[in-house]
Amino acid sequence: MTTTAIVAPGLGDPSGAALDGPGEDEPGVSRRTFLHRAGLVAGTAVVLSAGGLSYRAYDQGVLEPGEGGAYAAWDDWQRGTGAGALVSAAILAANPHNSQAWVFASTPSRIDVFADRARSTGALDPFGRELHVGLGAALENLLQAAPAHGLQARLTLLPTAGNLVHVARVDLTRGPTRRSALYEAIPHRRTDRSPYRGTPFPAAAQSRLSALTLPQTRLYWYVTPADRARVSALMISAAQAITADQQQSRDGFRLFRSSWDEIQKHKDGLTLDTQGLSAFTTAVAKLLPPSTRSAGDKFWLDQTRNTHTKTAAAYGIVAVPDAGDDAQRLTGGRLLERIHLQATADGVALQHMNQMTERADRERQLSLTPTFARATQALIPDAGYQPLVAFRVGFAQSADGRRKSPRRPAASVTS
């Protein structure tokens, strides 16, 4: 007769080769054996949890921020030739909520640029202000890239009368090859949401950015503590108002990509990597379950209050005579991108902050009292100009705000 028994971990096998405590036929369990077993059970739980966490890290691409097809456009932007190379530069431009609302049609001698209104940011941009600014920024990159590829570009804004989608035509001819500092800055440009250093914004850097002009555009600075406090207060109030507006909150959240698969699939939108958080905090955030809309709103509001406005060395506002005019919006967008590229070349961090104008447009859409429209207009000293877009500048404390944003490749936005 043979007897067999299942032996729990910690007890060892029935042969006694690895006994850690009394066998089955011994009554009770000694404290040592109990602790031993408890240790193994706890160890098993810890290891299984670590295994689950490792799989989550793998699934969320925690160890590979800025890698994969969604980010390839930043590395491949100079690979093409001719018109294709110009589009590759254009798609790296700043644009609202990284919605990339653009479509290009290119031939060797011409590039037509169209607005993709299906990619609008909804209630955040009810009149297409930011959409056109983003398209203007893409045009600026395209125009900076032309001479670098031995092409001369001639820009016509809104070339088809009555066609609001066809925003620009760029005719290309052979020309001298020249690579400008702004062109070289294209792949390094980032919207830097990280904390900036407390140092004042140097007058020399301000002058260099102010020297970048385009017809019908003006750049206004808010550098003194009093001016900054005034803009900061308005920025925070506008952020609060947006989070309180269900539709604006929903439309903002819609473009937040919280998983690796989403990022790689859509190749657009805002991500945890671009929030200017430390690498460690970003990794932990990726391991946690996806944030809810209300948590996301709270995070943005906290960041606006405690990081973005608190550490801004200066604010800038690009203004045009009529902020409702699409051509002026496109030109304003070009100037904004030019400023951002020059800032990048100078080592200055820049973050686009458009909550004031987003809220002003929303008030107009809903026929609300124009609180933000008036307050933002009051920031512009010249009566003949209207605020178009705003930003903050400074010197970043770390490289945490330098991570890449996902981009749809040029081929997928070119017909």
Add this chain to the structure above:
Amino acid sequence: MSIAGPATSAAVAADRERSDRLAGRLGLAGASLGIIAGFLELDIGPDIRDWVGGKLDTTRLGWATIILSMVALAAVRALRGRTGRDRVGIAIGLLVPALVCFTTVGRLWYPPGVLLLAAGAIVLAGTRRDEIAAAYTADHWRAALLIICGACFVLLGASAPGLTAPLGILSGALVLSVPRLASRSPRAAWAALLAGTLPFAAATWWSAVTPLVAVIAIVIGNSVIRHARSARASPSPAEKA
């Protein structure tokens, strides 16, 4: 508890042979279909995303499916006539790929997954309780926990960019070697444990996960090495005889 005489022992052995043959066939079919599923994911994965669980990284996951299917195939080949605690290892070699690949290749894994699960279950059902018990000592348990830590490093290394990828995979391999090294040379086991945990964890400290897994691996590895040393110091009754 079981009562077995010579006649019934022969009958039990014949039953086991029959069930092992069935498990072998099911396992072979499952592993082969699994390898095919892996190659399909590699080759046409992006075109059949609904069939591969909507996965975007079909290359890496395709290879993972192929490798895990080959582990299952090796387990099937090792099954014939195997007795004792090895059978538990074989069952694990069938069941773990069967379960894991449901996450790597989606719907394409349903047929191979079900076949491998059935094969693993049949092997376990044909394994005596004393054989299971022999595979279930605290030392084996600790070694298994350390192996999971090593596998975590391999997984994380596989998703790391640049030079951290080979570093992570090599680190995982070193951690996986610790249980075997511990029974031969504690010093070599410690060297493998520290070399397998610290550099990768240091290189990717910001990820939060690798330092955590490294700490857990060192704690468990210490226990594995310590127990292996005491087992060597006090030989079993059979060795004494």
